[in-house]
Amino acid sequence: MAGRITPAAGRYAGKAAAERQADRRWRFFEAGLDLFGAGPGYRATRLTDVCKAAGLSTRQFYEEFRNLEDLLAELHLYVNDTTQRAVLAALPETEGLSLIDRHSRLFRAYAAGATADPRHARIAYVEVIGVSPRLDRQRLERRARWIDFLCGQAAEAVERGEIPPGDYHVAAAAFIGAVNGLMHDWSVGWVDATLDVVIEELLQILLNRFNMAP
Template sequence: MTEAQHPAPPNAQNTQNKERQFKGLSLSERKQLRREKLIEAGLHAYGTHGFFAVTVKDICTEAKLTERYFYESFKKSEDLFQTIFLQLIDALQHNVMQAIMQASTNPQKMIEAGLTALLTTLKDNPQMARIIYIDAMLVQELHNQATIQESMARFDRMIQAFVMLMMPNLQHSERELSLIASGLNGYVTQIAIRWVMSGFKQSMDEVLSACSVVFISLLEHFSEAEPESSKKA
């Protein structure tokens, strides 16, 4: 028998597909599926009971996985919580931006659309609301890694872009607008925290009005202060 006729050893077979298949899924696909189950379980557990009342064992029980598989994807519970938090922030910001861009070009309509999207998303997703506006503020790990600061900065930038879109002829520096955006973000955030912690007791209309007033006041202030040449243009 020539060398070419020798059968390949067992460990050399299927070299083009190195990962074993199980129920049609590769090893990496199964790992990703387990990770997604843990994230889903964490969202439900943290959003229902709060971060500090939930253990790794609780998450694994919810996900129907052993703790071994938790540590396959996450080093500790804070890492899972941070992953969930960032996903929720992305979803929330996407909803707000989409609503603003689909609204009329009238600044007041844009303000109403963006804030309505924010508040509606929170009220329709109480687990999301709790994680973002209650527990995330208390989990020290997120502050140590500047996760909270960065997420707030993302909303600052979104609000700054929104203000510049509403009033492109503003005679203010970007540094000043950045500070104004931070103030607007902090104002809305504090109202949102209070609303979420109360269990959404106040009506949507009341909360929307409270959030809108500072944006409308700013809009009116800038309109009054705008140079006559800009208004004529």
């Protein structure tokens, strides 16, 4: 299918076209979360599987997306945004905390946002890898945002005299790489440890890489 089909306008069953579209889109999102994030996975899922799980038709799917990769791409952005909101919501709570407590609180907020729904973790750390050059770029762009966030936190810590001056970009990139790698391995069952153990190990890496270890 080359492009999306334009949905019909007007009201139906008491709902405006925009309401019906939002409802359809969310049903496809939920189907994608279940099938990609908890079921057979993106590569083993067919378009008809998604439509059946959503209780909608293939025509309705093409009114929202061009293909299954479009759905996966939007789900990847959605789960990343969910995690980002969790971290930003925790930022005001870190005012006045010590360096270690502040960054511990922020990372635990990240971990909670990324793993509260196990489907989110599998999509973010497993399903999007190697799908296409487009999704690789999207994944790296989102990774770059987290690197920039860490560099910003490091710069503020330098200004407060909490850590020595320096270029923390490589340390931030190394840490984000460690998060993605370890969470991937934990998500697919290659790491025999509880989530709490994984989070604690990553937190120790963060504190050591940014000269914050007690």
